[in-house]
Amino acid sequence: MLLRKCFELMDRCVNWFLAILMAAMVVIIAAQVWYRFVLNDPLSWSEEAGRYLFVWISFVGAAAGVRYQIHLGIDLMDKLLPPDAYRVVVIVVNLLIQIFLLVIIYWGFKILGIVQFQESPSMHLSMRYPYMAVPVGSILMLINSLRVTVAAIRNETLDKEVRV
Template sequence: MAVSGQPPGPAAESILAGSAAGRGAGSAAADAAGGPNTARPPGRLSRWADRVEFWMNALLALMLFVLVACLCWQVYGRYVLNDAPGWTEEVARFLMVWVTMLGSAVVLRRNGHIEVTALVMALPRPLRLALFWLRDAVVLACAGVLVWYGYGLAEIGGQRLTPALEIRMYWPFLAIPISGALMAFFLCVRRIEQDPDEAPRLELI
């Protein structure tokens, strides 16, 4: 590399000019796309939802660990010790209910549920937008049904005891109304604090 005090030649000047033009075009494209610093900051509700999701993920991980441990201990006791404990199957069954219901709320938070949008996205924009809000209304209605009837089912189940653990069935059934409330909470937070341009996109929930 030359370090003389002479000015750069025509070739070097053209290379520098091309680099400067490339940087200018890249900056213009970034500005047109909104830039890295133009993203909408999360609001208070979104921060609360993030905290709830964080602790739910930790709780789900713990439940899965206990569930797998119970199943492994049941298999070991049945085929090695010839004395399978009765409580392991019951704990695994109830944990499966909690993991399924709470996990569905977390998946809703991250838009992970299976959806087919090919036909919907082919509709005109006004119809897509109407269908978008109709879908949210159906999801909220289903969440309300889970909360209302799920809690009633939990109260009825509270009158019975489980065979092995001898705990009230209120606690396994309580996963239904809690998951419904979390689904409604996550959906409302996303709709309240979403960007205006996000609403017509039916694939986002």
């Protein structure tokens, strides 16, 4: 019960984080359009900030996609296979995904040590922060993949309703 509450809190935090990142990206890109085409004085940092926000949205959004099982291949297999065979496929696929994510997490942290002293060209931000999206998003994907695997082993389904 406590673990379920922790996972629900994690899901809500991830959903809010994604909503905030999306809102920030929309505001920054809209400001860039306004400054460039209306005021004829483009912002020097907005394109870079939008790019880094998009990277974070992609990796954290992929973690949410794993959690809510909304990837195309999984949905297709669910419709093509009988329930027991589908369960086995979900378990095997998630185990392969988890191995891949462990490699990504390992190398993601290794790369952070290399890029931490580099600065972004416009914002003069340590490149550690944009690159941190890789291991953070992969850790969240790994946790959610483990949740899906455990639910499949127990022959349960995770709630697919998105809550904010």
